[in-house]
Amino acid sequence: MSEPHSNYQRVAKAIHFIAERQLEQPSLRDLADHVGLSEFHLQRVFAEWAGISPKQFLQFLTKERAKQQLRSSSVLHAALDCGLSGSSRLHDLMIKTECMTPGEYRKLGAGMDVCYGVQASPFGYCLIAQTQRGVCKIAFFDSPDDEAAVVAELQNEWPAATLRCDQGAVDPVFAQIFSGIKAGTAPLRVLLKGSEFQLKVWEALLAIPDGEVCSYQQLAGAMGIASSVRSVASAIARNHIAYLIPCHRVIRSTGEFSQYRWGTERKQAILLHETARVAAKVIGE
Secondary structure, three states: OOHHHHHHHHHHHHHHHHHHOHHHOOOHHHHHHHHOOOHHHHHHHHHHHHOOOHHHHHHHHOHHHHHHHHOOOHHHHHHHHOOOOOOOEEOOEEEEEEEOOHHHHHOOOOOOEEEEEEEEEEOEEEEEEEEOOEEEEEEEEOOHHHHHHHHHHHHHHOOOOEEEEOHHHHHHHHHHHHOOOOOOOOOEEEEEOOOHHHHHHHHHHOOOOOOOOEEHHHHHHHOOOHHHHHHHHHHHHOOOEOOOOOHHHEEOOOOOOOOOOOOHHHHHHHHHHHHHHHHHHHHHO
């Protein structure tokens, strides 16, 4: 097991424990005993992975913190009003989306070549698939035994396409997403495949600022479809491109993180990572 993945597994276990017992305000000793590490080792691993301490994460995780973020959706409204839903700065890189036409959608990927590869990311194992027109799938999973199921899911999404494993083609994309990029690097292209409504929702997700959250109601309202909250939630749940299309930034209006296609603990971990990165950037300015 690679170090990034093993560290994520430890942090994910700690996150689950903290989330379940946040009202009890568990101590570092309680957390270390649960994870099976010394307090010193856990503190170091957690801080190296997340950029903040377990105690700071506990503070971040409280509903009051989430509710505070939810009180203002002005940034989201402003971004959408300015037409930023189609492309947005995310993780210090530009995302350029391209949508399949209805005719292409009906062809189910016929004539397309889809290559994929798997690496250990900061959030567990990650499959990235791409076509000549851009990334078409990102999916997280926890065990090598799950890889076959994720590949089968990819094939089901593109049943008429030619699917092949090409780690060398995907590695640069992986590095651009998770390792940062140098100035001047071309925007990362993403190919979206869905109904017109789903495409509208997925593009709107890109307007949510890094490290921030909004509720399903706020997102629907910002899109001008306040009465379609359930439809918005359904479209978010069908997002095939984890992390880059940031469905992890949408939570319940109560401040609860709710379900996530790739695991609730992973959703919390990604938001934690983003929040810590944004805070570090502010401190450095």
